[in-house]
Amino acid sequence: MGAPIDPQARARLHHCPAPAKLNLFLHVTGRRADGYHLLQSVFQLIDHGDTLHFDLRGDGRIVRTSDVPGVPAESDLIVRALHALRGEYERRHGRPPPGIDVAIDKRLPMGGGLGGGSSDAATALMAANHLWQAGLSDAELMVLGLPLGADIPFFLFGRTAFAEGVGEALRAVDGPDCWYVVVEPGVSVPTAAIFTAPDLTRNTKPITISDFSRTQDEQDTLSGFGKNDLQDVATRLFPPVAEAVEWLSGYGAARMTGSGACVFCAFSSEQEAERVRKQVPARWKAWKAKALNQHPMKSLLQINEL
Numbered sequence: 001m002g003a004p005i006d007p008q009a010r011a012r013l014h015h016c017p018a019p020a021k022l023n024l025f026l027h028v029t030g031r032r033a034d035g036y037h038l039l040q041s042v043f044q045l046i047d048h049g050d051t052l053h054f055d056l057r058g059d060g061r062i063v064r065t066s067d068v069p070g071v072p073a074e075s076d077l078i079v080r081a082l083h084a085l086r087g088e089y090e091r092r093h094g095r096p097p098p099g100i101d102v103a104i105d106k107r108l109p110m111g112g113g114l115g116g117g118s119s120d121a122a123t124a125l126m127a128a129n130h131l132w133q134a135g136l137s138d139a140e141l142m143v144l145g146l147p148l149g150a151d152i153p154f155f156l157f158g159r160t161a162f163a164e165g166v167g168e169a170l171r172a173v174d175g176p177d178c179w180y181v182v183v184e185p186g187v188s189v190p191t192a193a194i195f196t197a198p199d200l201t202r203n204t205k206p207i208t209i210s211d212f213s214r215t216q217d218e219q220d221t222l223s224g225f226g227k228n229d230l231q232d233v234a235t236r237l238f239p240p241v242a243e244a245v246e247w248l249s250g251y252g253a254a255r256m257t258g259s260g261a262c263v264f265c266a267f268s269s270e271q272e273a274e275r276v277r278k279q280v281p282a283r284w285k286a287w288k289a290k291a292l293n294q295h296p297m298k299s300l301l302q303i304n305e306l
């Protein structure tokens with residue numbers, strides 16, 4: 001049995017955004033002793049993603065109320081993140097928190113390189129920390145989230161970031177002000193399949209944050225900095241990814257995000273992005289999205305604090 005719901009506290013947070021991310025570039029610079037690859041990347045939030053709804057429950061249970069095809073509730077990163085937060089709450093408060101229901105409107109494809117599962121988990125941590133009045137700082141939530149997914153700390157950080165390590169060392173950078181067309185090639189790319197490929201580039205020379213920042217005038221934003229070291233392997237193993245890169249490259253500097261499968265290209269205006277989106281072949285799903293400079297949960301929670 002969890003703690004009784006405080007009638008003074010708000011008992012629900014609906015329409016919570018879990019935005020996607022794009023990796024504007026992604027370099028593999030080495031490997032840790034445990035086999036995990038060391039990365040350098042700029043993570044960019046965009047205004048397209050999943051939507052989550054939370055309601056407190058009186059019985060202490062964590063319940064996912066929607067079905068996510070292929071993801072049983074107990075392995076859902078949202079549920080696992082909420083269990084981790086519940087454990088931390090108990091350690092701090094000496095009693096369990098109230099329970100919580102979570103419903104998910106899933107829009108992001110899985111294995112898309114858009115960080116959907118990690119973003120869902122980060123939004124769940126922010127929402128439950130608020131609803132349970134658990135009192136964890138963003139930095140403490142990041143520590144809870146990292147073992148579940150390397151992208152979770154970035155979503156909690158909540159703004160355009162230069163990331164190092166496996167994605168946990170984050171520094172804010174000025175993000176571009178642009179629109180993206182994102183093509184879903186219709187395949188799901190398992191991250192592990194890319195990192196285990198023998199021919200993966202693992203020795204890109206490390207750059208500095210100022211190497212990236214120097215290039216952020218509009219022209220370079222659109223032409224793209226660096227490269228995605230995972231792209232060659234992903235396009236070889238998953239031909240639809242190669243086809244999408246080739247098609248979108250007809251309109252600008254198209255590139256894969258994360259370990260794939262999605263492919264994106266930057267445009268300076270919504271109109272231009274829309275013009276290209278309309279021409280995407282019907283065999284692929286595609287959408288346009290704006291670069292965000294702050295995670296929308298941050299403002300939503302501020303409003304709810306008032």
Ligand SMILES: C[C@@](CO)(OP(=O)(O)O)[C@H](O)COP(=O)(O)OP(=O)(O)OC[C@H]1O[C@@H](n2ccc(N)nc2=O)[C@H](O)[C@@H]1O
Nearest residue numbers: 035036037113115149150151166167191192195258259260
């Ligand atoms: C590469 C990124 C960039 O954002 O890809 P996307 O998942 O977004 O596509 C992420 O860091 C992905 O991190 P994360 O989401 O935690 O990866 P997982 O699916 O758990 O990793 C699956 C497997 O890939 C390998 N792996 C993962 C990340 C990393 N930096 N080095 C690795 O070698 C490990 O063997 C791991 O067991």
Ligand SMILES: Nc1ncnc2c1ncn2[C@@H]1O[C@H](COP(=O)(O)OP(=O)(O)O)[C@@H](O)[C@H]1O
Nearest residue numbers: 076077109110111112113114115116117118120
């Ligand atoms: N809430 C969730 N949403 C999506 N995937 C999830 C979720 N929870 C766990 N997963 C697992 O994480 C895997 C990676 O999905 P996702 O994070 O969407 O892709 P990517 O890491 O390529 O951006 C899925 O195949 C699925 O097994």
